[in-house]
Amino acid sequence: MFENVLIAEDHQQLNHSVQQTTKELGISDPQYAYYCDDALLRLQHAIREGKPFELLITDLSFDDDDRNQQLSNGTSLIEAAKNLQPDLKVLVFSAESNPVVIDGLYKRLGINGYVRKSRTDAIDLKDAIETIAKNKRYIPAEFQQVVRNKNTFDFTETDIAILTLLVQGTLQKNIPDHLKLMGARASSQSSVEKRLNQIRTALGFTKNEQLIAYCKDFQII
Numbered sequence: 001m002f003e004n005v006l007i008a009e010d011h012q013q014l015n016h017s018v019q020q021t022t023k024e025l026g027i028s029d030p031q032y033a034y035y036c037d038d039a040l041l042r043l044q045h046a047i048r049e050g051k052p053f054e055l056l057i058t059d060l061s062f063d064d065d066d067r068n069q070q071l072s073n074g075t076s077l078i079e080a081a082k083n084l085q086p087d088l089k090v091l092v093f094s095a096e097s098n099p100v101v102i103d104g105l106y107k108r109l110g111i112n113g114y115v116r117k118s119r120t121d122a123i124d125l126k127d128a129i130e131t132i133a134k135n136k137r138y139i140p141a142e143f144q145q146v147v148r149n150k151n152t153f154d155f156t157e158t159d160i161a162i163l164t165l166l167v168q169g170t171l172q173k174n175i176p177d178h179l180k181l182m183g184a185r186a187s188s189q190s191s192v193e194k195r196l197n198q199i200r201t202a203l204g205f206t207k208n209e210q211l212i213a214y215c216k217d218f219q220i221i
Contacts, residue, residue: 001025001133002089004051007032008039008058008077009093014117018057018093021125036062036071040080047085055132056081057125060094078109089132093117093125099204099214102143113138155220158184159199162192163221167212172196 005027009015015032022030031053033039039058046052060074071077074092081088091113092105105111113128115121115138128138161182165175176189196208205211215221 002027002054002129004046004053005030005055005057006039006042006046006053008034008036008056008074010034010059010062014059017122018125021122022057022129025126025129035067035069036073036077037069039077040071040084043081043084043088052085053088055089055091055129057091057093057129060092060096075105075109078105078111082110091115091125091128091132091138093121097142098210099143102140106137106139114140114143116140116142155199159195160221162195163212163215166208167216167221172208 005022007015007018007022007030009018009032012034015034019030019032031042033042036058039056043053043056056078058074058077062069062073064072071080074094078090078092081090090109090111092111093115095117096102097116102114105114112132115124115128118124124140131138158179161179161184162175165178166172170178172192173189175192179192196211200206200208200211203211203214205214212221
């Protein structure tokens with residue numbers, strides 16, 4: 001199990017809750033910071049002292065106040081921390097539920113785990129920390145389901161054409177005309193709307209913007 005853990009969370013109650021969870025796992029003296037800048041300073045100091053942190057647990061969103069900050073959010077903190085200490089393990093604890101954002105944290109920032117703030121987050125945090133301590137990645141069950149949906153959903157050539165046109169800034173009402181020029185069979189406005197609705201429903205999205213971001217992230221378009 002980890003010995004040196006740093007918690008970056010600006011809500012005092014949640015910070016204490018995470019500290020309690022780590023202590024229940026045998027981590028006797030977790031350190032904490034309410035600001036991202038302070039968290040980075042603690043990481044730097046620990047390295048200078050020859051006792052670097054092994055795990056950073058951080059939120060993504062930090063409230064603004066009167067204090068001027070160089071690092072204003074968890075994403076910036078993770079980037080700076082990884083540049084400072086590439087082998088640092090990172091667990092994100094956040095209310096963010098967008099699978100595109102979460103997937104980006106794994107792919108772009110190389111995080112080791114993600115736990116969404118919820119009714120069962122104390123249990124999930126314990127599972128995540130124990131998993132990461134075994135040098136494994138912790139991926140939340142709901143995100144695994146999205147990945148399975150992505151892998152099993154069959155995007156047709158017309159689907160990709162519709163999404164590509166949206167990315168290019170084509171108004172949805174004008175997409176049928178472009179599809180007709182491409183020789184697509186289903187090229188009426190109602191068929192385009194129906195297909196977009198089917199894709200969003202299958203992948204759990206409510207807006208085209210979410211769907212487009214998702215498809216970009218997974219290199220579908």
